[in-house]
Amino acid sequence: MGARRGLTDAALDRASPVPLYYQLAENLETAIRSGSLSSGSHLENEVELARQLRVSRPTVRRAIAVLANRGLVIRRHGIGTLVVPVRVRRPVRLSSLFDDLAESGQTPTTRLLAYEVVPAPPDVSTSLQLPRGMRVLHFERLRLASGQPISLMRNFVPLALKEVVTEEGLQLTGLYRLLRQSGIHLRLASQSIGARSAQPRETRLLKVIRSAPLLTMRRISYGDAGQPVEYGSHVYPAERYSFEMSVVADSRT
Amino acid sequence: MGARRGLTDAALDRASPVPLYYQLAENLETAIRSGSLSSGSHLENEVELARQLRVSRPTVRRAIAVLANRGLVIRRHGIGTLVVPVRVRRPVRLSSLFDDLAESGQTPTTRLLAYEVVPAPPDVSTSLQLPRGMRVLHFERLRLASGQPISLMRNFVPLALKEVVTEEGLQLTGLYRLLRQSGIHLRLASQSIGARSAQPRETRLLKVIRSAPLLTMRRISYGDAGQPVEYGSHVYPAERYSFEMSVVADSRT
DNA sequence: GAGGTCAGGTTGTCATGACAACTGGTTTCT
DNA sequence: AGAAACCAGTTGTCATGACAACCTGACCTC
Structure with a gap:
């Protein structure tokens, strides 16, 4: 169950105007896309993640919710949060x-x-x-x-x-x-x-x-x-x- | 700023297995689609809504977040939550x-x-x-x-x-x-x-x-x-x- | 050996409290 | 009169705490 590195590396900046949950979401997304969180693997559980990063569990949950919305992870009640084992390509965004x-x-x-x-x-x-x-x-x-x-x-x-x-x-x-x-x-x-x-x-x-x-x-x-x-x-x-x-x-x- | 009826009517059922935030989201969506919350109007503010329905503000916020995700309302910091003044039709869902x-x-x-x-x-x-x-x-x-x-x-x-x-x-x-x-x-x-x-x-x-x-x-x-x-x-x-x-x-x- | 039972671990839901940030209008100052 | 400062109201963010619901695997019983 180890291999949790790369998350605590990119520390959260509490002075930044960017919300903590969003910083965390971006860090996690980077970790997933770069492959340091391999496909199909479990994310560290929310309580532990919160403890390591010194944030509250709701903040962690909100960050994970962002990723779930983007289709990068899947949450399963009683199981954990899984990294989606595929490359899901650029969604139709509100962009030009x-x-x-x-x-x-x-x-x-x-x-x-x-x-x-x-x-x-x-x-x-x-x-x-x-x-x-x-x-x-x-x-x-x-x-x-x-x-x-x-x-x-x-x-x-x-x-x-x-x-x-x-x-x-x-x-x-x-x-x-x-x-x-x-x-x-x-x-x-x-x-x-x-x-x-x-x-x-x-x-x-x-x-x-x-x-x-x-x-x-x-x-x-x-x-x-x-x-x-x-x-x-x-x-x-x-x-x-x-x-x-x-x-x-x-x-x- | 009255005309808030229709929300407290369909009361929330705390015994139901359906989460409170989701019941509230459905009630609000019904109110919007039926027209009792007219287009472009403000939703009651979150704090007041929470007080009236006897739920916490996070619960209200989560319900509104569901609607915002569906494109039914728009939240504006410092202003309030507005009912989207248009008919946005069936999105591409994960359905057959x-x-x-x-x-x-x-x-x-x-x-x-x-x-x-x-x-x-x-x-x-x-x-x-x-x-x-x-x-x-x-x-x-x-x-x-x-x-x-x-x-x-x-x-x-x-x-x-x-x-x-x-x-x-x-x-x-x-x-x-x-x-x-x-x-x-x-x-x-x-x-x-x-x-x-x-x-x-x-x-x-x-x-x-x-x-x-x-x-x-x-x-x-x-x-x-x-x-x-x-x-x-x-x-x-x-x-x-x-x-x-x-x-x-x-x-x- | 097959089945049920239980415990541990995990996410889901909800409450309360506090402060920050933003907006729009009002008031005050120049 | 115009601009700046202030203020009330609103949503945004975050923490802490608690319990419920759910899944898996191990254990126990039959």
């Missing part, structure tokens, strides 16, 4: 394609195809909870990764964000990063994933064959206060893109 | 298509196209963490909703489950229900959603036009102990199916 590509080491670029103020189409005004026909900012982007087109994105945002979502900004970075830099934090999104055949214009822009299958994603994002911030309708060439996610069962069912 | 269809009032039926023991293909044995070439149970089903084909499903499970996953069972109900009835509870799945064109055989079975776009889902499900239970490779006609999900941001980011 731009950041995802950048993180995975690619160099995303953007071609801005449209940037204009238009009256909101019916479904957009409904989604953004605006009066019918209210004017909104609309833009369309072609996203390339290492020179290859990987997504065609149409977006609508309320006109108030025109100063935040600028033409220059969109060409240089991702939408979500622009929003975040202006203090707008997205908290929630509802999205729908489907598929359809490419239309002629899409065929040309995405460089796929005629009627090639495309993945489609429709997303409405909401900010801190629950206000709708963005409506997006994106398409991806199916042969170059897929959505990966891990699903965790409700602990009670 | 059969149950989903049944719940939405349709009458799912199944045509069992194959049921056999075969050596595991390489990707299957890897996914199920079995030795190369180990024999597994393979079956293929065509799922219809109200008579219309809606999914073609290929699955592989370890041979040990042959007694659980029977031919008769598969024709009458869904795979997940069969597993659950035998005490196998799925806890986690990793899945990948993509798209491609229909092959001739799929065109015929799913009754779609030649090369019609299909949604594809590959899923590996894991049981209580983290052991792989099922490998599934499913396709859906894009014009009759889409995946809906809500994404909640990590509270720390």
